Amino acid sequence: MNDKYKLTFDEMIAYLTKKNIQFNITSEDEALEILRTRNYYYKLTSYKRNYQKEYDKFPYGIYMHLEFAYLVDLASIDMNLRYTLLEMCLDIEHSIKVRLLEHITDDEEEDGFTIVERFLDLQNKTVQSYIGSMGTNASYAKKMYDRHHQKLPVWVFMECITFGQFVRFIEFYYKNFATDITYYRKLHETIRYIKNIRNAAAHNTPILMNIAEPGTAKKTKIASDYLSQVPNISKDARNKKLKNNRVHDLVLLLFIYSDYVTSSNMRKHTFENLTSLLSRCKRNKSYYQKNLALISTYKFFESIINHLKL
Template identity: 35%
Template sequence: MSVLLQEKIKPILSVDEQIEKLKENGVTFKYISEENAKKYLTENNYYFKLTSYRKNFLKKEVDGKEIYIDLDFSYLQDLAIIDMELRYLLVELSLDIEHWTKVYLLNLIQRQNEDGYKIVSDFLNTLDENQYNRLENEILRNKNSIYCEDLINKHSDLKKYSVWIFVEIVSFGTLISFYRFCGKRYNNKMMENNHFILKMCKSVRNAAAHSNCIINDLNANTTSLSTNYSVTKELSNIKSISKTTRIKKMSNGRIQQVVTLLYMHKKLIPSEGVKKNAAKRLHIFSNRIKRNNAYYVNNDLIKTNFDFLNVIIDNWYTVD
């Protein structure tokens, strides 16, 4: 084993050692005891995930060592809980988006008097061999699923599936590709634009569904992707958000994806009942963000990003 490889390997720390490591790095325990912090790390979360939120805090040099500024263990704990609730919320909203994408597609195809079988075959014919094989494997993996085996086992040939079965058994990613295909087929510019928005929704949905941290890095300039024009235009209608703030906050890839998903849900879903439920859930989340505002009064990065999300929720999702 090379010296370089040895240097990269970090030892597994006991919970006691984890607490000591945090203290060495400047983390305080003013609002939660060390014993309760140990219990939290044992029963509710784990060190690697919890400490990832430290990226949102500044450091200073003390005696030749960099330590975090104004970072208490309770702040990390609070951010982890907010992140968990945000992940659950994003999954719920993305399920709405996926469902109404299917509804929109099937209604559109019906209005076009399409053959419900030929359109699937035509889409599959646009795939190269590798793409087709990946899709086939994707579907066959669910062949023994109690939820869709009856749909998949109806036909052995993908090209014989009807469109109403096809949209039920493919992944969200394949559904988005099919959505784009239909947009091109009908020369629908809105659908071609929405295709890129849906891809961003899928990215944050997948992260949330796999329990990846969402808000553990809120720093600007973490994405090279431009915000979709439609999303930017909608944000520009919020007068309390300046152009400078909008550009800066949307340069963070995580915030960009979350806001894009909120936009898509707002624009795509026709059901007033679903919109009201989404608004209710979002405002509960917004209130949760505000619960411990005092923690972040000296942390401009967290405070301004939370304010940004709260203003968007207030403007896009009103409650009675």
């Protein structure tokens, strides 16, 4: 299919049929209704990347053992996953900010203003250029910005910056101020991967679209070290799974959550969500009996979640 021209809904179904995607569970009429009202073609079909193609007799490639209903089910699971991941990222962000502000407050040599000025100087930014959008009438933080933008304390700065800006501040703090080196070193090594997941979840980008594909990424030592703690995951499985970027980032998110989120209520809520998500994955387990890669990926994350017991 040429992505540069628009398909009608009937042409979408015809193309899926040509690629051997079946309509035995969900009929073509039901699929048309789903594509019209519940999900859109590109997102829904992105999950087909988790299925193998047969090329021997079909030069253009056809999918093997793939029903349209399987794609719908994966899309539903992925939606639940994104909601859970976004909550986890928000918990991590909140918990780190609490600890960071504790450390800054306890630092007798820091007044809470100088650290912001120094950070902005290193970024070659002014307060106005860095967070000026907070001063617009549409911003929920306008009053906060109007009151403090001439001289910005770090506790207000934390409420005004984006997550990407927060990542840069963490790296700045680690290199220049941190006394609890271990706490901030792990964040320095991992926070950008948490950002990947946060951005994908917040922008409703499919997480599972190629979650079972063999990857070529270079695994990080910290992710490998974390996984070595899980008794049911072999070194070979660890090395293979971490080559997939999405798997790698999700692994770090789970372990960073376990290490950095200390609120018992947050942890209990997240473990309940993750346990519920694992159950949801098995609701239509017959759909995935022939997809050994997806089954393996499910068991991989099930082992991690059961090991952490958030």
